[in-house]
Amino acid sequence: MSGVRVLAGTRKGAFILTSDGKREKWEICGPYFAGWEMYHIKGSPADPNRIYASQTSGWYGQQMQRSDDGGKTWEPVGNKFVYDGVTGTHQFYDGKPHPWEFKRTWHLEPSLTDPDTVYAGVEDAAIFRTTDGGKTWAEMPGLRNHSTGNRWQPGAGGMCLHTILLDPANPKRMFIAISAAGAFRTDDGGESWKPINKGLYSQYIPEPTAEVGHCVHRIAMHPSKPYVLFMQKHWDVMRSDDAGESWHEVSGNLPTDFGFVIDVHAHEPQTIYVVPIKSDGEHFPPEGKLRVYRSRTGGNEWEAMTKGLPQSDCYVNVLRDAMAVDSLDECGIYFGTTGGQIYASADAGDSWAPIVRDLPAVLSVEVQTLP
């Protein structure tokens, strides 16, 4: 019988939760790397037993871990992330030029076809790649050296490259997003990059429609329609139907269009999910009600999913890498909270239950659907 494996990164370690296809009973293993911030853990689509994990610490810096047995055992691999060539500067909080400084790896995106190839999104914003299973990492400098790079600025959480989407129909094309620079696309395998932020409007920057400077929180795509992108921006839920060439707002009837996560149903490319969060400043669900909003129309028309989720006194956040879907027949949706709960729905969002309640603050959630 098929099953699922949930890979959870938290502020104080990693956890792996497994269940069969019914997704009713869960086995929880961990903490792995106890005490370390686990920003992201993701398995290779080409080999589900190959899993990579970004392990970081304010004391001891970046480590990278790799498992070849589905997370049972781990070995440290290369942790040397050195920018290519002259580092240059970006804008700092005070508006002055500030040199790029590597801080941590936010996001790992394994290749769709090669278990040894992984892309890493890092802070300060840049993209790195390994082709030897994580032993060595090399920057793809075309992004950081983009002519707008000296105008990029950190958001409150740092200047992080947090989203990497690989186009399954075009191995040369990928999309990335940076807080707070915006979204970018490459069509030549990462040699050159183009800002794809037309249509975004950000009232918190001097020129609200600027080419770069937008605080994009997350981008999602359905693999069958890689030219359709969905974006949760600092404010506004956006959609592009032309691979990012232009965006239009699809916030519709959401109670607030601020949030971090956005994801797409595994089998319905027009069904998308967000978790509205009250902002600026509060960063918890409106009215203390934790609600996932689902749109079956690719945006604009949203319905609140509340069954099984706390509908009073809930003041957690759901961070940008903390939602994922499985690809079982009845699509499962998962998200983690800063309160340490991971909620799962085995019926595409209609009903929810916590599969674990008291982890450290959840930074990331990924799901592997196992044969």
Place this chain on the structure above:
Amino acid sequence: MIRVLLPAHLRILAKADKEVELELGGPPTIGAVLDALEARYPVLCGALRDHATHQRRPFVRFFACEEDLSHEPADTLLPEAVVTGKEPFLVVGAIAGG
């Protein structure tokens, strides 16, 4: 023989004992201890010092003989008591954060 005490997180990461014994080939300096430590445990590269600049990570401290050597240059000679193995060289994770 230099005795080095590692903090718990780094002991676990390196799969090392609490106390590590190192033989130094050249002059017994702070930098030589760190070089030898990283050579024995490559996973510690980047955990004590920045990969590119070799600057000490801000929340990592080096103590010996009740002195804070954290701000001393890498070519600073270690105290005699550390060189003879009477006293350990301590790598300490600074008290910070939650």
